[in-house]
Amino acid sequence: MRPSLTIFDEPLLYTEGLSKLLEQSGIFSSINLCNCQEALRILLKENPPEFLMISSNILIFTDLYKSVEKITTENKRIKIIIIGNDYDVIDIRKLFNKGIKSYLDKNSSYDEFIKSVKALLHNEIYICNHAKDRMIHFISNEQENKSHTGDPLTRRELEILKLICDGLSSKDISEKLFISINTVETHRKRILLKLNVKNSVGVVKYALENHIID
Template sequence: MSTLFLQTDLFKTVNIINYTDSLLDDVKQNTPNFLMIGSSVFARTEIYEIVDSILKIDPKIKIIIVGQNYEVHVIRKLFSKGIRSYLDQDSNYEEFLKCVQTLHQGNVYICESAKEQMISFLSNDNKKYTRCNKEPITKREMEVLKLVCDGLSSKDIGDKLFISVNTVETHRKRILMKLNVKNTVGVVKYALENNIFED
C-alpha cells in the first residue's frame, strides 16, 4: 500500500507504524498532514484514545480511520472525536485517493459503503428530523446536504443539481443556519450526532 501511495503526487513520504507509543512519538517529531489508522492494527477502544492523543498534539492533523465495517454509532463517535474521514476495510485504492483529495480541499469524507448506511433518511419522509427542528431542511437542502457529505465542492454540487454556484452557497448558508453550525465539518458532525444518518 505504501508503494502505491508514493506513486501519486499526494505524498512525499509514507511511514508505517504498528505500536501506539511509536506512533505518538513519531507524530510529535514529524507532524504529518495525513494520518491513516487501521483497525486491523489497533483495537477500537484504543483507536478512540489514539485519536484523542494525536489531536492534542496537533488538531490540524487530518485523521483517516480504516474500520472493519463499523456500525453507524461507532463512526459517529469517531467523527465527534475529530477524525476527518472514515473508510471501510474493503474501500478500494481509488476511493482512498478521492478521500485524500477531498481532505486536501478542507472537507470531510465518508466512504460509499458507510454512507449508504447513514443516508437512508433520504429515502424516507424525514419525519424524525422535522419533529426535532422548528424549521425543517427542505428537500433541495437535503440534496445539497448529501452532496456536501460526499465531499463535493459548491461548483460540483451546482453542476450535479443544475443550479448556480450562488444558489448552492445560499443553500449551504441556510443549512448552516438551520443546524446552528459554523462549517462543513459541523454539518457532518451534527448529522451523525443527531441521528439524521440512520442505520
C-alpha cells in the same frame, strides 16, 4: 507543498505495498510506516505528519477512539483517515465528533482512498460510499422513529432517563432523587411510551442517537 503521510497499520506486507502505490501517485512528499503505538507516539511528537491513516487492524474501537481523541487534542492540524471494520453509524459519528477527517471501510478500494485524500487536500471531509449508504438509511429510520415519538420529555423525565442510562435501578433513582419507587416507575412507563421503545436498552439507544449522553 506536498503533505507527508503516516500509515499506522499491519501487516507489514500490506502497508509496504500501499506505500509503494502511494509513492507512485506523487501525492505525498514522504510516507512513514508504523505498526506499534510507541513508534507512532514518538513520530507524532518529533515529526508529526499532515496525514495519518489508522486501521482497525491494529486497534479495537475503544482504543482507536481514545487514540483519535489524544491525537486531535495534541495536534489539531493532523488530518486523520480511519479504515474501519463496518463500524456502526453511531461509532462513525463519534469519530468525526472527535476530529477525524475521513472514514473508509475495509472494503473500500484504492481509488476511493485516493478520492478521500484529494477531498482532504481541499479541506473537505470524506465518508466512503458504503458507510454513506448506511448513514442515509440510519437517518431515514431515525426521522421515521421521531415522527412516531409522542410529547417531548419533561425535565424530570430527562433526569430519570440519564440515570437509567447510568444503569441505576428504580430503587437507586428513588433514593437519589428523593421520590418514591412508584413515582419512578410511573416516569419510566411515560418515557417508554413517549420514546416508543420497549425497555431500558431502547432508552439508552435513543439517548445515544440523540446525543443526550455520549
